[in-house]
Amino acid sequence: MAKKLFIKTYGCQMNVYDSARMADVLAPLGYGPTNDPTEADMVVLNTCHIREKASEKTFSEIGRLRVEQARRQAEGADMIIAVAGCVAQAEGEEIMRRVPEIDIVLGPQTYHRLPEMVARATRARDQRRGAKFIRKHKGAGVLDTDFPAESKFDHLPDETGSQGISAFLAIQEGCDKFCTFCVVPYTRGAEFSRPVAQIVAEAKRLAAGGARELTLLGQNVNAYHGEGPDGGTWNLARLCHHLAEKVPQITRLRYTTSHPRDMDDDLIAAHRDLPSLMPFLHLPVQSGSDRILAEMNRQHTADHYRRLIDKLKAARPDIALSSDFIIGFPGETDADFKATLQLIEDVTFAQSFSFNYSPRPGTPAAVMAAQVPQDVMNARLQEVQALLEKQLIDFNRATLGKTVPVLLERRGRDEGQLVGKSPYLQAVHVDAPDHLIGTVADVEITDLGHYTLGGILAAKAAASHPAAGNVAELQPERAIA
Numbered sequence: 469m470a471k472k473l474f475i476k477t478y479g480c481q482m483n484v485y486d487s488a489r490m491a492d493v494l495a496p497l498g499y500g501p502t503n504d505p506t507e508a509d510m511v512v513l514n515t516c517h518i519r520e521k522a523s524e525k526t527f528s529e530i531g532r533l534r535v536e537q538a539r540r541q542a543e544g545a546d547m548i549i550a551v552a553g554c555v556a557q558a559e560g561e562e563i564m565r566r567v568p569e570i571d572i573v574l575g576p577q578t579y580h581r582l583p584e585m586v587a588r589a590t591r592a593r594d595q596r597r598g599a600k601f602i603r604k605h606k607g608a609g610v611l612d613t614d615f616p617a618e619s620k621f622d623h624l625p626d627e628t629g630s631q632g633i634s635a636f637l638a639i640q641e642g643c644d645k646f647c648t649f650c651v652v653p654y655t656r657g658a659e660f661s662r663p664v665a666q667i668v669a670e671a672k673r674l675a676a677g678g679a680r681e682l683t684l685l686g687q688n689v690n691a692y693h694g695e696g697p698d699g700g701t702w703n704l705a706r707l708c709h710h711l712a713e714k715v716p717q718i719t720r721l722r723y724t725t726s727h728p729r730d731m732d733d734d735l736i737a738a739h740r741d742l743p744s745l746m747p748f749l750h751l752p753v754q755s756g757s758d759r760i761l762a763e764m765n766r767q768h769t770a771d772h773y774r775r776l777i778d779k780l781k782a783a784r785p786d787i788a789l790s791s792d793f794i795i796g797f798p799g800e801t802d803a804d805f806k807a808t809l810q811l812i813e814d815v816t817f818a819q820s821f822s823f824n825y826s827p828r829p830g831t832p833a834a835v836m837a838a839q840v841p842q843d844v845m846n847a848r849l850q851e852v853q854a855l856l857e858k859q860l861i862d863f864n865r866a867t868l869g870k871t872v873p874v875l876l877e878r879r880g881r882d883e884g885q886l887v888g889k890s891p892y893l894q895a896v897h898v899d900a901p902d903h904l905i906g907t908v909a910d911v912e913i914t915d916l917g918h919y920t921l922g923g924i925l926a927a928k929a930a931a932s933h934p935a936a937g938n939v940a941e942l943q944p945e946r947a948i949a
């Protein structure tokens with residue numbers, strides 16, 4: 469009988485992608501996916517270290533799993549527990565020390581070695597069972613938090629399952645930027661780009677599995693500098709053009725997360741020249757104060773960011789922006805915070821993520837003297853979130869009555885309803901037949917929910933108001949499936 473694998477994922481899209489790839493690596497060992505941890509023969513926790521709260525979840529989740537593991541062992545079954553991801557990388561030895569029953573701890577760059585780790589962990593378990601001291605045995609787990617010389621991508625099997633209509637593809641890993649607040653350069657290692665040919669091959673397989681939207685992933689995705697088929701070094705703009713040409717089934721291309729410093733002219737021009745590149749960009753700025761940006765080691769100013777946005781809007785007038793903000797970075801004064809609010813007013817964002825600064829062990833900012841008091845941070849966070857929320861609602865409201873192209877992805881909750889995404893990642897509900905799943909349909913937006921939009925197929929809208937004449941119709945040439 470097939471063994472069951474449960475993977476729980478925290479953190480960013482890179483972790484979502486990695487979780488899918490870990491499942492691919494474990495499939496040849498006989499592990500198939502389950503959504504129920506209580507019946508799992510193996511559980512992988514794919515963890516995130518970015519803020520303290522994210523990190524803390526690891527230990528509470530391990531606690532819960534230990535209970536399950538003990539229950540299964542009492543019933544004569546077993547459960548291998550593996551802790552992967554960024555907490556594993558940063559605190560691997562501490563995890564092993566605190567919870568010796570954990571079988572495997574592995575970092576984000578070694579999961580191609582999972583089969584070997586599982587074999588070692590299983591051997592250790594069998595020996596323990598033979599010696600009849602299953603639970604008392606300490607420290608027999610496998611720890612692999614290397615940054616290996618080989619690229620894991622050269623050793624991964626092909627994807628075992630389809631990711632559906634909207635797929636992730638990691639093209640770049642790691643970070644060399646060392647923002648003073650951030651753990652990523654330590655948990656993911658140095659910047660590294662996959663070769664173009666490998667990316668195209670994976671994109672083709674994803675498209676064959678039904679993908680129509682591809683989000684290219686990397687911690688600094690626009691720092692991409694991979695080996696091209698001509699032996700030269702290609703940037704992200706060139707890769708996007710190449711993917712559009714070689715994998716035409718992909719109707720929508722996106723990339724995340726970008727750094728303002730790597731937003732080069734080629735990439736801005738690609739937003740003008742490549743219709744499949746969606747007019748929506750997540751470009752984190754973190755702060756609007758030049759002093760704080762310098763302390764964060766972001767290596768650009770607030771005006772540099774404003775100029776970038778101007779250039780992007782000149783290239784692609786309908787582009788919308790999203791960003792991340794850190795509130796209460798050490799030394800942030802009221803004036804610095806006001807500068808952040810001002811930047812938000814100037815740029816206007818369709819969507820944003822804002823967080824209180826969280827001191828991370830081993831990062832330079834964690835030991836800066838002027839930590840901002842919690843109550844000040846909380847008050848500022850509330851103020852910034854109110855402004856960002858207002859901008860989000862205004863952005864959604866502006867779509868009311870407009871016709872937008874929606875990539876239909878799956879059935880909705882109601883009978884006869886499909887759910888898809890606008891170019892701006894807004895969820896859109898629409899009554900439409902199943903055979904339209906995987907196609908881009910024009911939808912007239914008629915309803916505004918808080919985070920979702922509702923609409924009717926533009927073809928239907930035109931039919932029900934014949935006087936409207938040339939309202940855009942459902943365009944069959946854009947239908948792929």
Ligand code: SAH
Pocket residue numbers: 518519649650651652687688725726727752753754792793794823824825826827828
């Ligand atoms: N590479 C991306 C961000 C990756 S981390 C970039 O350079 O923008 C995702 C987000 O987490 C960051 O944009 C930042 O806003 C937030 N973040 C990172 N470290 C943090 C910390 N110590 N405290 C609070 N938020 C943090």
Ligand code: SF4
Pocket residue numbers: 643644645646647650651652653687688727
């Ligand atoms: Fe972290 Fe900065 Fe690297 Fe982004 S660019 S991953 S925020 S160090």
Ligand code: F3S
Pocket residue numbers: 478479480481482483515516517518553554651652655656687
């Ligand atoms: Fe978290 Fe690691 Fe991603 S720290 S945000 S899972 S790169």
